[in-house]
Amino acid sequence: xxxxxxxxxxxxxxxxEFNATECMDCGVCTAVCPMEIDLLPRKLFHCVLLGLEEKVxxxxxxxxxxxxxxxxxxxxxxxxxxxxxxxxxxxYIGKEVFKL
Amino acid sequence: MSTRKIGVYICYCGGNxxxxxxxxxxxxxxxxxEEVKVAKTTMFACSDAAQQEMIDDIxxxxxxxxxxxxxxxxxxxxxxxxxxxxxxxxxxxxxQVNLREQCSWAHTDVPDQATEKAINLVKAGIAKAxxxxxxxxxxxxxxxxxxxxxxxxxxxxxxxxxxxxxxxxFVAEKSDKVGGWVxxxxxxxxxxxxxQDLIADLVREAGLRENVHIYTHAExxxxxxxxxxxxVRLDVKGEPVTLSVGSIITTTGFVPYEPASxxxxxxxxxxxxxxxxxxxxxxxxxxxxxxxRPVDTxxxxxxxxxxxxxxxDTPNMYCSRYCCNAAMHASSLAHELSPAVHQFHLFRDIRxxxxxxxxxxxxxxxxxxxxxxxxxxxxxVEKSNxxxxxxxxxxxxxxxxxxxxxxxxxxxxxxEPRPNQxxxxxxxxxxxxxxxxxxxxxxxxxxxxxxxxxxxxGTAQAPRNSAESVASSLAAVAKTAALLKKGYVxxxxxxxxxxxxxxxxCGECVGSCPYSAIEKISFGDKEIAEVNTSLxxxxxxxxxxxxxxxxxxxxxxxxQIRAMIDAMMIDMVEASRG
Numbered sequence: 001x002x003x004x005x006x007x008x009x010x011x012x013x014x015x016x017e018f019n020a021t022e023c024m025d026c027g028v029c030t031a032v033c034p035m036e037i038d039l040l041p042r043k044l045f046h047c048v049l050l051g052l053e054e055k056v057x058x059x060x061x062x063x064x065x066x067x068x069x070x071x072x073x074x075x076x077x078x079x080x081x082x083x084x085x086x087x088x089x090x091x092y093i094g095k096e097v098f099k100l
Numbered sequence: 101m102s103t104r105k106i107g108v109y110i111c112y113c114g115g116n117x118x119x120x121x122x123x124x125x126x127x128x129x130x131x132x133x134e135e136v137k138v139a140k141t142t143m144f145a146c147s148d149a150a151q152q153e154m155i156d157d158i159x160x161x162x163x164x165x166x167x168x169x170x171x172x173x174x175x176x177x178x179x180x181x182x183x184x185x186x187x188x189x190x191x192x193x194x195x196q197v198n199l200r201e202q203c204s205w206a207h208t209d210v211p212d213q214a215t216e217k218a219i220n221l222v223k224a225g226i227a228k229a230x231x232x233x234x235x236x237x238x239x240x241x242x243x244x245x246x247x248x249x250x251x252x253x254x255x256x257x258x259x260x261x262x263x264x265x266x267x268x269x270f271v272a273e274k275s276d277k278v279g280g281w282v283x284x285x286x287x288x289x290x291x292x293x294x295x296q297d298l299i300a301d302l303v304r305e306a307g308l309r310e311n312v313h314i315y316t317h318a319e320x321x322x323x324x325x326x327x328x329x330x331x332v333r334l335d336v337k338g339e340p341v342t343l344s345v346g347s348i349i350t351t352t353g354f355v356p357y358e359p360a361s362x363x364x365x366x367x368x369x370x371x372x373x374x375x376x377x378x379x380x381x382x383x384x385x386x387x388x389x390x391x392x393r394p395v396d397t398x399x400x401x402x403x404x405x406x407x408x409x410x411x412x413d414t415p416n417m418y419c420s421r422y423c424c425n426a427a428m429h430a431s432s433l434a435h436e437l438s439p440a441v442h443q444f445h446l447f448r449d450i451r452x453x454x455x456x457x458x459x460x461x462x463x464x465x466x467x468x469x470x471x472x473x474x475x476x477x478x479x480x481v482e483k484s485n486x487x488x489x490x491x492x493x494x495x496x497x498x499x500x501x502x503x504x505x506x507x508x509x510x511x512x513x514x515x516e517p518r519p520n521q522x523x524x525x526x527x528x529x530x531x532x533x534x535x536x537x538x539x540x541x542x543x544x545x546x547x548x549x550x551x552x553x554x555x556x557x558g559t560a561q562a563p564r565n566s567a568e569s570v571a572s573s574l575a576a577v578a579k580t581a582a583l584l585k586k587g588y589v590x591x592x593x594x595x596x597x598x599x600x601x602x603x604x605x606c607g608e609c610v611g612s613c614p615y616s617a618i619e620k621i622s623f624g625d626k627e628i629a630e631v632n633t634s635l636x637x638x639x640x641x642x643x644x645x646x647x648x649x650x651x652x653x654x655x656x657x658x659x660q661i662r663a664m665i666d667a668m669m670i671d672m673v674e675a676s677r678g
Contacts, residue, residue: 001491001501001502001503002500002501002502002503002505003502003503003505004444004502004504004505006396006397006444006469007442009467019465020394021464021465021466021467021468021469022461022462022465023462023464023469024460025470025496028657042496043496043497045481046494046496047497049469050469050471050494050497050502051196092175095141
């Protein structure tokens with residue numbers, strides 16, 4: 001049972017540029033990702049939106065494996081800035097986990 | 101025995117018939133039939149040239165009956181009745197034989213037998229044509245006034261449109277105020293105008309029109325007469341009011357689905373229906389609060405009372421169509437009130453069709469989070485520490501179990517037909533399995549009912565939003581205008597008749613008539629049944645009910661049907677005798 005924590009989002013969203021809520025869960029990003037990442041963009045950001053902080057942190061590796069190649073972004077039907085959003089997550093992890 | 105002069109035309113339908121039925125053989129087989137003066141084949145009987153040829157034949161050969169063996173009468177019955185009429189022949193002396201849908205298309209694999217069947221069908225048509233009689237349509241002068249039942253947005257808009265057309269309108273509203281649901285609402289999608297303002301504009305405009313009369317506390321009690329000329333009796337504040345109107349538009353609206361007690365914890369303070377939440381939003385200023393406390397999280401649950409989801413015994417199987425859009429719009433309104441509010445939408449499928457997709461987009465852009473659940477495994481809602489705890493399996497996360505804490509639970513409740521048995525008993529408009537009034541044809545006759553002159557519109561007919569309701573009510577206005585502006589209606593003469601000599605008035609026929617078209621009258625020194633020619637639809641239900649055999653249907657007399665069966669069977673009987 002995962003506890004939904006709406007407040008988590010405010011830790012990640014530090015700018016209006018973060019727009020993962022616009023995702024409509026079509027899954028194209030997952031299909032086109034060239035990397036074998038455990039938690040691919042659609043699910044990753046769904047977890048972020050639900051505030052499943054633990055689950056997100058479990059996948060710190062995956063978040064850094066992303067090449068920021070924007071293959072997902074170029075194919076996104078909802079114009080989500082996926083690569084940009086990943087960078088937001090990295091900033092957050094940098095602060096929270098690596099205490100940068 | 102009178103001698104008829106019958107013209108028979110066998111259509112190829114450009115191959116649709118002639119590829120499987122040997123039309124020449126059919127013609128040869130019937131050309132020698134008694135009383136057949138003309139027997140021809142034609143490539144397309146419905147073509148202008150073929151129609152003109154028939155007219156010439158009728159006039160030059162003095163034909164007094166016409167048989168066209170072509171397609172279904174649904175397609176071309178009126179075409180060939182028109183041919184007869186233009187040739188100076190009574191249109192009811194025309195008989196159509198269906199050689200396409202009922203023969204060639206059905207028997208593509210056995211052309212010989214198809215041809216044999218076609219011969220028998222045409223012979224039956226000729227036998228029927230021999231017994232045709234000229235029939236005259238009933239003509240009714242129409243009354244240039246209309247009754248609208250229900251003064252919601254559909255009814256009021258219809259009233260103004262009828263008034264624009266120069267037709268007088270009476271609007272009967274059951275409650276003490278006009279405007280229906282929309283009069284209660286603040287900002288509505290998609291234009292964001294206030295419902296109160298929309299209704300106020302309509303009411304103000306109606307007040308300026310001399311030919312619009314609105315009655316509140318008014319209910320329809322009786323309806324008599326028929327299409328174009330109804331007499332209706334209303335009960336207005338306890339007083340009877342009798343009106344003469346040409347048509348009736350029924351816009352009686354809906355009631356919101358009322359969840360069963362305990363359905364998603366409904367009944368607990370903080371679990372609201374979409375209507376209740378809309379009221380909360382409309383009444384809020386400078387932040388979303390509930391009972392004085394600021395609201396941090398709102399969780400919506402979709403499809404409550406729709407699409408088979410209900411804890412009641414007979415769940416509504418339809419989609420209520422408006423609720424996805426309305427919930428999205430409510431979400432955006434809540435965000436405007438409190439930009440920091442967290443909103444979770446637990447949905448089964450999102451149906452923000454057409455232009456309303458933008459509402460979905462807007463809600464997402466404003467931070468609403470969507471979680472998909474399985475209709476078979478709905479969310480569980482329980483009260484905990486003054487808030488609510490919702491457990492849901494998120495289908496977008498492979499069924500991951502989520503635990504959401506929320507201040508408010510909003511149930512996106514659907515629409516249900518307004519229970520109104522007394523009105524239904526008067527109008528006699530059939531309702532569908534879902535309980536909404538039923539149209540004749542969902543695509544081609546969307547606001548007409550089987551009761552001529554009675555139209556349906558708005559949410560009395562099906563769940564829909566106010567824009568769609570108004571579109572349908574204006575459609576009903578157009579149909580009313582088509583009916584009443586012409587000044588008269590002509591009714592099919594193919595209706596039931598009583599033989600006054602045989603009838604002994606037992607009353608059996610009255611109960612069998614779905615249109616209440618049979619009445620008792622005096623005939624000489626006895627009582628007999630009489631068919632109201634403007635109410636009878638010619639369905640024939642009364643005919644077998646009569647123990648005396650005193651009833652018949654014009655155009656389908658017992659004599660005609662027997663003659664058709666004889667003509668069809670005679671070859672088969674002779675063949676079996678060897």
